[in-house]
Amino acid sequence: MGRRSTHTPDQLRQLILDAAQSIIETNGLAGLSAREIARRISYSPGTIYNMFQNLDDVVLHIEARVLDALDERLTAALDGGPPEETVMRLAEAYLAFTNERPKLWNLLFEHYMPADAQSPAWYQQKLELLMSRVETAMAPLFPPGADLERQRSARVLWAGVHGITSLATANKLSNVTSEAASLLVRDLIHNYLAGIAVNARK
Amino acid sequence: MGRRSTHTPDQLRQLILDAAQSIIETNGLAGLSAREIARRISYSPGTIYNMFQNLDDVVLHIEARVLDALDERLTAALDGGPPEETVMRLAEAYLAFTNERPKLWNLLFEHYMPADAQSPAWYQQKLELLMSRVETAMAPLFPPGADLERQRSARVLWAGVHGITSLATANKLSNVTSEAASLLVRDLIHNYLAGIAVNARK
DNA sequence: ACGTAATCTGGACGCCGATCAACAAATTGT
DNA sequence: ACAATTTGTTGATCGGCGTCCAGATTACGT
Numbered sequence: 001m002g003r004r005s006t007h008t009p010d011q012l013r014q015l016i017l018d019a020a021q022s023i024i025e026t027n028g029l030a031g032l033s034a035r036e037i038a039r040r041i042s043y044s045p046g047t048i049y050n051m052f053q054n055l056d057d058v059v060l061h062i063e064a065r066v067l068d069a070l071d072e073r074l075t076a077a078l079d080g081g082p083p084e085e086t087v088m089r090l091a092e093a094y095l096a097f098t099n100e101r102p103k104l105w106n107l108l109f110e111h112y113m114p115a116d117a118q119s120p121a122w123y124q125q126k127l128e129l130l131m132s133r134v135e136t137a138m139a140p141l142f143p144p145g146a147d148l149e150r151q152r153s154a155r156v157l158w159a160g161v162h163g164i165t166s167l168a169t170a171n172k173l174s175n176v177t178s179e180a181a182s183l184l185v186r187d188l189i190h191n192y193l194a195g196i197a198v199n200a201r202k
Numbered sequence: 203m204g205r206r207s208t209h210t211p212d213q214l215r216q217l218i219l220d221a222a223q224s225i226i227e228t229n230g231l232a233g234l235s236a237r238e239i240a241r242r243i244s245y246s247p248g249t250i251y252n253m254f255q256n257l258d259d260v261v262l263h264i265e266a267r268v269l270d271a272l273d274e275r276l277t278a279a280l281d282g283g284p285p286e287e288t289v290m291r292l293a294e295a296y297l298a299f300t301n302e303r304p305k306l307w308n309l310l311f312e313h314y315m316p317a318d319a320q321s322p323a324w325y326q327q328k329l330e331l332l333m334s335r336v337e338t339a340m341a342p343l344f345p346p347g348a349d350l351e352r353q354r355s356a357r358v359l360w361a362g363v364h365g366i367t368s369l370a371t372a373n374k375l376s377n378v379t380s381e382a383a384s385l386l387v388r389d390l391i392h393n394y395l396a397g398i399a400v401n402a403r404k
Numbered sequence: 405a406c407g408t409a410a411t412c413t414g415g416a417c418g419c420c421g422a423t424c425a426a427c428a429a430a431t432t433g434t
Numbered sequence: 435a436c437a438a439t440t441t442g443t444t445g446a447t448c449g450g451c452g453t454c455c456a457g458a459t460t461a462c463g464t
Contacts, residue, residue, distance in 0.1 A: 003429040003442040033420060044444050049422065110312055112372065119373070128376045155375055156366065156390045163365020164358065170314065171321070173357055174330045188358045188394065191401060195393030198400045204459020205411040235451065246413050251453065 013051050015041050020058050021065065021104070028103045029059070029110055059111050060123070066104055067126040073097050074133045084193050086137040091161045091185045098165050099178055109166065134158050141196060153196060160188050215253050217243050222260050223267065223306070230305045231261070231312055261313050262325070268306055269328040275299050276335045286395050288339040293363045293387045300367050301380055311368065336360050343398060355398060362390050 007015060019040040023032050034055055038045040052058045077093040078086065098105040113119050134154040142150040167173035168181035176184065209217060221242040225234050236257055240247040254260045279295040280288065300307040315321050336356040344352040369375040370383035378386065 001428070001443055001445095003440095005430065005442075009442095034422080035420070045421085046423080046444060047442085050442075055421070108374075109368070109372065124376065127374055131376055152386065152389055153393075155378060156362075156386050156393075159365040159369045159375060159386065160358075160362035160390060161365070162369060163361040163363070166311070166368065167361045167364060170311065172311075172329055173361060174326065174333055176357060184354065184358050184361065187354055188362060191355075191358075191397030192390065192394045193397065194400050195396035195398075198396050199393060203412055203414095205409095205461060206459095207411075207461065211411095236453080237451070247452085248413060248454080249411085251455095252411070257452070 009051065012043075012047070016048055016051060016058065017061055017065070021062050024062060024107055025101060025103050029107055032059070034058075056111075056113060056117075059107070060113070060119070062104075063108055063111065063123070064126065066101075066108055067123075067130065070094070070097055070105075071126070071130055071133070074130065078133060078137060083138055083140045084189065087134065087157065087189050087193070088186060090134060090137055091157075091189060092182065094161055095165060095178075095182055095185060098169060102169055106169070131155065131158055141193065142200075153192075157189060157192060160192070161185050164188065211253065214245075214249070218250055218253060218260065219263055219267070223264050226264060226309055227303060227306050231309055234261070236260075258313075258315060258319075261309070262315070262321070264306075265310055265313065266325070266328065268303075268310055269325075269332065272296070272299055272307075273328070273332055273335070276332065280335060280339060285340055285342045286391065289336065289359065289391050289395070290388060292336060292339055293359075293391060294384065296363055297367060297380075297384055297387060300371060304371055308371070333357065333360055343395065344402075355394075359391060359394060362394070363387050366390065 016037055019037045020032060023036055023040070032055070034045045034048050037048055037058075048055075048058070052061070073093045073096070074090055077089040080086070081089070131154060134157060135150055138150055138154055138157075142153075164173070164181050164184045168176045168178050168184075173181075173184075218239055221239045222234060225238055225242070234257070236247045236250050239250055239260075250257075250260065254263070275295045275298070276292055279291040282288070283291070333356060336359060337352055340352055340356055340359075344355075366375070366383050366386045367380075370378045370380050370386075375383075
């Protein structure tokens with residue numbers, strides 16, 4: 001078969017990404033294969049390699065989508081209220097996302113680039129954007145100029161929430177289901193922020 | 203070729219596990235294959251399936267080894283000193299382990315059982331044993347009878363330390379290298395415990 | 405010595421990622 | 435209108451994988 005031109009290159013790219021995302025959402029990264037994508041979009045496997053470097057490249061673009069979706073959720077949870085409440089809302093938003101699309105969220109952590117290829121700069125930027133959401137939520141808790149402390153605390157909380165979510169969804173936090181994870185997350189935030197406050201006072 | 207009996211079944215099992223572990227330590231889970239194990243121990247791939255159900259089963263046994271090794275490290279860091287210091291030592295021990303054998307540690311989280319097979323009871327028990335190390339270290343911080351709070355706090359800290367380590371080694375915590383991870387972990391523990399103390403006083 | 409049980413292999417099946425020559429359709433030039 | 439050229443698509447192919455199992459071979463009990 002020769003050229004079809006039923007889809008523009010851009011449409012075809014989106015078609016591939018949509019199919020890949022759907023596969024991952026239902027069967028996880030392990031279920032993804034170039035051949036399966038090809039079956040779903042009624043093209044041959046080779047076509048995928050015309051549009052993307054390789055499967056990792058496809059996955060990377062899906063990751064970009066996930067990071068963007070996550071950021072949408074977080075920004076929607078940002079406005080208003082005292083800092084502790086805002087951070088709580090951020091965390092709840094994160095938890096909600098991982099509960100709604102666990103396989104998709106998990107993709108961010110079970111997939112990594114081959115050792116010879118670093119993740120691109122825009123990927124790191126998207127990560128930093130997410131981090132910055134937490135930082136701005138926490139800003140009122142720090143005196144002006146304490147940028148380092150604010151940055152550090154944001155990272156600690158972000159990673160902490162991630163750790164709880166991660167272990168809970170992987171069923172590796174003895175008997176902590178994903179509902180109970182919310183309790184742990186709230187406990188973490190509440191006590192960590194209290195610690196910050198009391199230690200700053202000294 | 204027929205029966206060799208140059209190795210007892212038990213020796214052969216250890217041979218397979220040793221080879222598998224060595225592959226994972228150098229090339230990660232992605233580098234593991236039944237055929238590669240077979241090559242290294244000079245048996246055929248089929249032999250592996252005489253000793254183990256499948257590759258997942260092999261990996262599960264490696265995970266058991268890792269959990270045991272981790273527990274050894276943690277117990278060695280347990281004795282003496284005020285609670286906060288003990289928890290710090292536990293966390294440092296965890297961090298040290300992940301830095302020494304990152305691929306092996308990572309195995310615990312990048313591998314999961316197929317959906318139709320839960321992880322066995324002994325696996326969950328090993329996880330709980332690790333958790334209990336943190337619990338005992340924190341015991342002096344809680345009044346007698348506050349078992350629930352102690353359990354919850356131990357899980358929060360455990361998951362928090364894990365989250366920091368996890369994101370740092372995956373290079374997903376904007377510019378936080380594994381050395382800096384230690385700083386974040388100490389910050390987490392220090393402030394969370396301070397928060398616990400001040401909130402309990404009320 | 406002989407039969408039985410244990411063990412090991414090699415090949416087979418159906419997957420996979422990735423590549424690329426060959427071909428067909430669309431586009432462009434005349 | 436037709437030829438030349440560019441572009442898009444395929445299908446075959448390579449080497450790899452997990453898993454299974456009939457058949458061959460060896461060890462062991464008697």
